[in-house]
Amino acid sequence: MAVEAGGSRSHDFRPLFADVAGRIAAADLAFCHLETPLTDDLTAMSGYPRFNGPAGLADDLVDIGYDVCSTASNHALDKGWMGVLSTLAILEAAGIPQSGMAASESDASEPLLLDAGGITVGFVSATYGTNGMPRPEAAPWIVADLDLDLLLDSARRSREVGAEFVVIGLHWGIEYRTSPTATQREQAETLLADPDVDLVVGHHAHVVQPVGMVGEEFVVFGLGNFLTNQSASCCAVGAQDGVIVEVELQEVRGPDGDSTVIARGVSVTPTRVDRADGHRIVDVPAAIAASVAADEAPDADLVASWYRTAERILAEELPEGLLRVQMGEG
Secondary structure: OOEOOOOOOOOEOHHHHOOOHHHHHHOOOOEEEOOOOEEOOHHHOEOOOOOEEEOHHHHHHHHHOOOEEEOOOOOOOOOHHHHHHHHHHHHHHHOOOEEOEOOOHHHHHOOOEEEEOOEEEEEEEEEOOOOOOOOOOOOHHHEOEOOHHHHHHHHHHHHHOOOOEEEEEEEOOOOOOOOOOHHHHHHHHHHHHOOOOOEEEEEOOOOEEEEEEEOOEEEEEEEEOOOOOOOOOOOOOOOOEEEEEEEEEEEEEOOOOOEEEEEEEEEEEEEEEEHHHOOEEEEHHHHHHHHHHOOOOOOHHHHHHHHHHHHHHHHHOOOOOOEEEOOOOO
16 A cells, blocks of 8 residues: 655655654664565556565655665565565665575675664574465575574674674564464574574564563564554454564673673554554554643544553563553653
8 A cells, every 4th residue: 555646756655654754763773574575567566465566665665764674574475586586676776775585595695784873783584484485496595484593593694794783583473363372482582592693573473462581682572563454354453553663772891891782671662554544654652642632532443552552562571671662751
């Protein structure tokens, strides 16, 4: 879904992000998850079940403030290997680095390093599968597979070339299930038990799942939906809900002078897609606070969305002070 635009743009997604773009742009390093191939042939665009989005989305992501995208998902091969190559070319032209797709075996093994306010972050993305669409036999690396050994190898390579903090983005879990599966928990425990992995962020369920911890490290089990055409009428209660997750990194020095980067805490902003307003992404706590400030009753759907998201995010009962759900203070 997109807003039509004049001039050289056939689509303009930026108005749909207007309420949340400031928060995204303010981050030292902002990640997006792109769950559709992209094409510059507008006649080739398509929706469910084999998606193909417009190339202009990539430029819009830059304008909104995103710095990098994960591209490994169950829809990554919806348009075959040519769709992967098209997506990679479009993202490269827009200047957005990505993890999850690769045009060559050497590209697939090349660590992706990013800057987050002076901290070097490594990023690796992978998916549980591709909806039965086969990876080419000669190019199994074209979309990264959720193989724990391969992921740990990638994390180690990131460390070797200078990553101070390594993030693993995973397309995993079961659609519309709000609690993590046993497999998600086992995979998170294996990855975060390794000293080369610092944070796991998941998606795919299309509903919000909790933030948990393995030892002293965070796992965001499921981000929900951010920009979507799903709703309770087709999918699940909460399919219009999502979250912006902000992770604060801190450099800590030990008694021997060595430094380590840790995730000091997590802040979550609930969002909701307003399908009645052109699929605009609403900053839920900000919208509720604005209504209260204007002495108006907040929208009932937004209030229900906030409570539903907060309940799901906080389901793991983490130690006090490490996880905060935004309530509209700022």
